[in-house]
Amino acid sequence: MTETEADTDTRPLLGVNTFVWCSPLDDAWLQELAPKIADWGFRAIELPLESIGDFDPKEAGELLGSHRLTPVLCAVMPPGRNLVAPQGDELATTTEYLLRCIDAAVDLGAKAVVGPIYAAVGRTWRLAPDERRAMVRELREALRPIAAHAGERGIMLGIEPLNRYETSVFNTTAQLLDLIDGLPAESVGLNLDGYHMNIEEKDPAAAIRAAGDRLVHYQVAGNDRGTPGEDHLDWAGIRDALRDVDYRGVIGIESFTADNKTIATAASIWRPLAPTQDRLATDGLRFLQDWLRGW
DSSP states (O other): OOOHHHHHHHHHHHEEGGGOOSSSHHHHHHHHHHHHHHHOOOOEEEEEESSTTTSOHHHHHHHHHHHTTTEEEEEOOOOTTSSSSSTTTTHHHHHHHHHHHHHHHHHOSEEEEOOOOTOOOOBBOOOOOOHHHHHHHHHHHHHHHHHHHHHHHHHHHHHHHHOTTTTTSSSSHHHHHHHHTTTTTTEEEEEHHHHHHHHHHEEEHHHHHHHHGGEEEEEEOOOSSSTSSSSSOOOHHHHHOOOOOOOEEEEEEEOTTTTSSSHHHHHTTSSOSSSHHHHHHHHHHHHHHHHHHOO
């Protein structure tokens, strides 16, 4: 595809998350990864911001611009980051972190901040129906100032449901659509991830169609969280559903390296998922490029 063709192509942009190689992402890692990600043919990149200051968003934006890579900023929710059932000062510190993520996205030139921005990944507990209803009401209120900050700066929040082993808060598209009903559509939507949907959704394609124009960002991996296409997922059905809702954002490969103890434990990566991390990205990209030809 020529640069002119790329500029007029209205299909989603294909991207990859730097979690495939490293954690945390810093300026040195980004200097190394951005050129080769662009050279392979990706047109977008997901940047996890684990702690404010891990990388310089303005410098990162200039670097990515020079390689024609569209950025998406990923909020990261380790233990202690909770808008739901917060303890101590967690509500205040988590809110501050998310506000700073929005500001970093502006400096980066990103249009979205995405992730499970409600509770620490791995935190699970039982919720009775009345407790869940109260939790949703409280979370909706906690999200209002964050959504307002995002809306004032032209940033979309994409809130992500995770599978049951990573959270007990939101596992399905329907649950999150209930949450965001009443929050401003111009600043709050959904970040859906095919890996989690394969576990939790009875019909992933129907869930994508239910999300409709509230879909902000879409992430992919194989059903084992490895290379897209080397799995049993209904890729044609997923593509058709994304096309039906006229999705034009980024489709990002999100997987993780087993070489980093912290991230491997958090994501339950106990073995290599591809011959190399570079192969996971490049083989996945080739599959997705072919897959998009049926758009």
